[in-house]
Amino acid sequence: MQIKFLKSIVEELINKPAAPIVGLLVGKKDINEFLIAKKLELTINQTRNILYKLSDHGLVSFIRKKDKRKGWYIYFWTLNVYQALNLLEKKLKEELEQLESQLKNRKEKRHYFCNTCSIEVTEEVALLNNFTCSECEEIYKLSDNMQFINQLEKKIAKIKKEIRLVSFEKEKEEEKLEKKKAKKIKKAEEERKAKRKRGKKPGKKPKEKKIVKKKPKKVKKSVKKPKKKPVKKPKEKIIKKKGKKPVKKSKKKIVKKVSKLLGKFKKKES
Numbered sequence: 119m120q121i122k123f124l125k126s127i128v129e130e131l132i133n134k135p136a137a138p139i140v141g142l143l144v145g146k147k148d149i150n151e152f153l154i155a156k157k158l159e160l161t162i163n164q165t166r167n168i169l170y171k172l173s174d175h176g177l178v179s180f181i182r183k184k185d186k187r188k189g190w191y192i193y194f195w196t197l198n199v200y201q202a203l204n205l206l207e208k209k210l211k212e213e214l215e216q217l218e219s220q221l222k223n224r225k226e227k228r229h230y231f232c233n234t235c236s237i238e239v240t241e242e243v244a245l246l247n248n249f250t251c252s253e254c255e256e257i258y259k260l261s262d263n264m265q266f267i268n269q270l271e272k273k274i275a276k277i278k279k280e281i282r283l284v285s286f287e288k289e290k291e292e293e294k295l296e297k298k299k300a301k302k303i304k305k306a307e308e309e310r311k312a313k314r315k316r317g318k319k320p321g322k323k324p325k326e327k328k329i330v331k332k333k334p335k336k337v338k339k340s341v342k343k344p345k346k347k348p349v350k351k352p353k354e355k356i357i358k359k360k361g362k363k364p365v366k367k368s369k370k371k372i373v374k375k376v377s378k379l380l381g382k383f384k385k386k387e388s
Contacts, residue, residue, distance in 0.1 A: 123284055124199065127206040131175055136168045143197035148181060151193045169195055176201045200295060203288040207281060214277045221270040230258035 121144055125137040142157055143149055155165040172178045177198055182191045230244040231237070232251040238261055239247075249258045 123206055123280075123287065124197075124202050127202055127209065128172070128177070130209065131177075131205075132168060132171050136171075139168060139172075140197065143178065143195060144199065147196050148194035149196070151195060154195065166193075169193075175205060177205070200288065200291045203284055203291060207284045207288060210277055210281045210284065214274060214281065217270055217274050217277065221267065221274065224263050224266050224270065229261040229263065231261045232256055232258055 121140060124140045124144060128137045128140055138158060139154065142154055151165060151169065152162060154169075155162045158165060160168075169178055169180070173180065178195050179198055180193045180195045182193050184191055228241045229238050230241065230249065232239075232254065234254045234256045235251055237251065237253065239258065244258050247258075250256065251258060
């Protein structure tokens with residue numbers, strides 16, 4: 119049932135020849151693109167075009183690895199089943215909304231039909247044209263709405279059933295994803311614990327730090343000694359002796375010579 123739904127969404131999004139790709143990817147992981155091309159009997163470029171279109175809608179994911187011999191990258195593809203079912207559910211709900219709108223329109227309004235041109239029009243259009251066909255000028259006939267109502271109701275019932283089945287498959291896939299997530303978390307926790315154990319040396323217990331109580335230090339009371347006042351020494355008076363100014367010898371000689379000369383002049387006058 120799940121494969122049928124997945125194929126229908128691939129047909130709607132891409133084309134009918136692309137639908138078999140679902141059978142190759144469903145329930146598997148990281149499938150080589152060259153193997154997919156071989157199984158579908160398509161070229162690698164045709165296969166990649168289909169896969170890229172599916173990837174644009176989030177229906178497939180890929181990882182790439184480098185070929186050591188040839189040197190180019192090879193892509194490995196995985197189908198995202200949950201996303202595909204989610205997208206299908208959305209499309210079905212949109213279709214259901216359109217059909218319910220059509221059903222409401224058929225129940226509330228009348229329609230007219232031209233047998234010659236096989237054209238159906240609403241009552242408003244028929245009134246504008248005086249209930250005659252604008253193409254062949256034949257008179258419109260009232261359409262049997264009950265026939266269309268029955269067809270629409272059958273389609274609506276079918277789509278509602280498909281939506282229920284898709285939502286059920288989606289819930290199952292969601293449970294699987296949650297289990298995988300829980301396993302990954304558990305594995306990661308186990309790896310962390312193992313790393314912690316490796317870090318500790320075997321046989322040796324971790325040393326317990328001894329708590330040493332520090333004794334309070336005795337505080338010595340400091341006794342303040344009285345400060346001695348400095349004794350001021352009496353300042354000694356410095357008496358400067360006034361010395362006689364030295365008389366230059368040259369001046370004395372001149373004075374003596376002048377006095378001798380004055381003495382000679384006095385003798386002559388006498």
